[in-house]
Every structure is written in C-alpha cells, then in structure tokens.
Amino acid sequence: MSGVKAPEHGAELGLPASGAAAPGPPGRAAAARRGRLTSPWAVRLLSVVVVTTVWELLGRTDPTVASYPSAIASAAVDLIGDGPLLAAFADTLEGLAVGFVIAAVLGVAIGYLMGMFRLVEVALDPYVNALYATPRIALVPLLVLWVGIGFELRVTIVVLSAIFPIIMNVHIGTRNVDRDLVDTGRAFAASRWQLLRTVTIPGSLPYVFAGLRIGTAKALVGIIVAEMTAAATGTGQLLLQFGRYFETDKLFVPIIMLGLLSIVLVEAMYAIERRAMPWRRTER
C-alpha cells in the first residue's frame, strides 16, 4: 500500500489504517502475491448463502429470540410501505445533517486556528484532547437540562460527537504540512493568508477528510444515543419500541438500515475526498 501517509496518522485517531476497514475490495497486490485460489465473490456469496440458510432454519425454532431472514424481509416491506420507518429515518437524517454541518464548519475553523496561532493551540489543546478521549454521550442528561429534548438536543449531541475528531485531525494536519513548502512560501514573502490558502490548506486536506469521515461515524452514534436516551423520536426510538414489544423481526430492519446508512455516508465522504483532491489518489 503506497502513499498512505495521512491515513496512517488518521489510524492513531481512529481511522482504520490505510482505509482497509472500508467495505471495499481488498488489496489487489496481496491477491496477486498469494495467487488466487477461488474468486472472492464466490466465497462471499457462498458464505452469505450458508449463514442465511442456517439462520433461517434455526431462527424458525424460536422466532421471538432470533427471528429469521425471511421474516425480517417481510417486516422490512411492511415497515417501509407503512411509513413509520421512513418517517423516523428522515427525522434522524435531519438532525444528523444539521449537526454534522455545524460540527464540520466549527471543527475545521477551530482546527485551523489551533494550527495557525500557537496561543490558541496551547490554550485549547488540553480540553480538545480530554474531550476527544471521553465519551461525550455521558453529557446527554446534562444537555437535556439545558436544551430540552427537542431537535436542539439532537443537534447539540451530534455536534459534540463529531466535532472533536474533526478538530483533532485538522490540527494534526496543519502540523504535518511539509515544512519546506512553508519556508519556501515565506522566502517568497507570502502573507499569512496566502500561506494558509496555498500551502496549509491543500497540505492538510487529507487529514481534514479523515477527520470528517470519523466525524460522520461518531455523529451517527451520537444521534442514535440521543434518540434512545432522551429525545423520543427517530430511528433510535423505533429501536426501543420494537425491542420493548419483542418484535425481533421488525427490530432488525432499522439496525440493518443504520448499517447501510453508515456505509453510504463513509463512501460518500470518500467520493467527495477524491473530488476535492484529484492530485492524490485515495487509498482504498
């Protein structure tokens, strides 16, 4: 795997090393090295078929506990046709989107400020580090007291969940900009603003995107927690409701949808990243 400097530091911060975590095709180089025994997709297909069949057979013996694939499929059709699922999902997405945009804007700004001004860096570093390391969801009950249990709560929790990985990665990104480029810029009398625009920002973009990618994943966790613990809406509430009535087949549907949503979001971030940095092939 070549040219993966940035994602490696990202790995320090929670990015799966060299993007191998992403559900994509595994390294082709490795495949060539070890030789192909069987087609990967044949193995995957076989594996999925076997697991689904076994689950179907076992699940039928005790459907309340395990449920089974065909029941889940028909529950999915019902739920999607009927409406509660899509409405709940739209609710979740709305909070997620608003919160994430706020977190991205603030997080990137704070990260660059920390990178550009030593005073800001020294003053904020301890708090950013501390909050980055702690589960911010412990703050949920406190936030309920402050902002209630409405839309604001969900947005606040999403912001808190997503912003610290973003600040952290942007900040580290500014530190990892090639010193020689900065010196060259200075030597040619570039202003602070010019230096930021032409050297620091492009040089740190890989980290910014790593931060945004981790941020999306954390934001999703944040909104589900908010919906499950305090704000009685959205997908989180649906999960609790199906769980409470032991509707196991229905319960699987939002879980699977959340998994798919998470994959789609991460893929979308990769797509934007490739768009924004055409000079750099993103390692998958």
Place this chain on the structure above:
Amino acid sequence: MRLSLDTRAGVWTVRVCTLALLLGAWQIYADGISRALFAPPTEIAESFVEIAINDDALLDAAVVSMGSMLVGFALAIGVGVAVGVAMGRFRILEHALDPYVSFLYAVPSIALIPLLVIWFGIDATLRVVLVFLAAVFPIIVNTMAGVKQVDGELIDVARVNCASERQIMRSVILPAALPFVFAGIQVALAQALVGVIVAEMTAVVTGLGGLIIRYAQFFQTAKLFVPILAVMALSIVLTALLRMLQRRIAPWATVDLREL
C-alpha cells in the same frame, strides 16, 4: 517581558490562565441561575467530597462500570486479534467473513442494545457482550490490515531460512502488524467506553451511567457533574495507559504526534 510560547513555562502559564478564566466565568455564571440547571465548581467539589470521599457511591459505580467494560474489552482483544490474524493470513477466511465484519463494523453498536436485551436480559452479561461487540470489529479490521501489509519479502526470507510457520508468525508478522493492532485497540477503547455508558443509561440503571441518569432525574445537578467528570477522567487515564503500554510493548509502533 514577553513570555515565549515555546518554553514549558510559557505554555503552562497560558494553560493555568485559561483554566482559571474558565472556572471563574463558570462560578460567576452558575451563581446566577437555578441550581437545577447548573452548578458552580465549588458546589461540584462539595458534591465530589460527599459522593466519593464520605461515601463509596462513586467508587462502587466505577467498579461496576469498569468491571464489565474490562472483561468485554479483554475478550474483544483476544478474539479480535486472533480473527484478524486468521483473516489476514487466509484469503478464503477473509472473503467468507468480510461481509459480516464490514457490515457489523459499520452498524453503530449501541443500536444493538434493544436486541441484546432480548437475548441476554439486562444484567452484567448484556454490558460485557455490548462492549465486546463495540470493540471487536475495529480490532479485527485493523489487525487484518496490519497482517496483510506485512512485507512479503520478509516472509520469503524467513521461509528461505527454514523458519517454521510459528516462527514466521512470532518474529515477522506480529511485530509488523502491531502498530495496526494498537491503532485498532485505541479505536476499540473509545467505542467500548461509549458502549458501557450507554448500556448503563438505557438498559440497566447501574454503574457510572446509572449514577448520571439518577442524579439527572432528581435535578441534582451539582452531583450530576461528579460521575460525568469521573467518566471523563477514567477515559483519559485508560487512553493514556494504552499509549504507555504501546510504547512499552511496541516502541517502533508509536506515531505519537501530540508531543505536548
């Protein structure tokens, strides 16, 4: 005199000033509003003495939380590294398992809580299983990535020199993969902490998460801050311990960029 921000003294001056400013503003602001909503630092300190020093409430809760958290986390490391190495070494296994690993890695593990309650009830098993599920996938995924990126030539050299499979594993693959394994464990730690606190807040009202919920329900805001700060402190300590361990076990694996 202008204090340089590149010296230790300068850095700490700024930090202490920031902290003093923050606490001062907090104290003044909190004095003016309802105790049900906010509490000044002095009252939080009093509550801390009350809950943590005069009483065992905080300690008991921390033991409950950390107990299930550490058991689940240890299991996740054992299973995660083993599965990750196996998937990295054997392509059939990799392809057979990667649909589930990729998918379950993507699902926010806390969304599984209602399902796990149906399966395991609401006692300690639930928390251990949840922590395990939250932590195991980042470890598997990163370990596998680490094993797969091992320089093939190193393995060939070992083989040419008649190393056994076990020797190759011990002296080539594991050391080369360790930085990745640690990266995975670090991600896993954060997720495990979230998992245990959320489980305690939603399914079983116990441990530190339970304490948080209880104080919040009775609007005991000064006390509420104590378990919240305890969760933060514990997370910071565990993260630091992990970093120390990493520097100890695999000094070549440290890419620590935050030197301050």
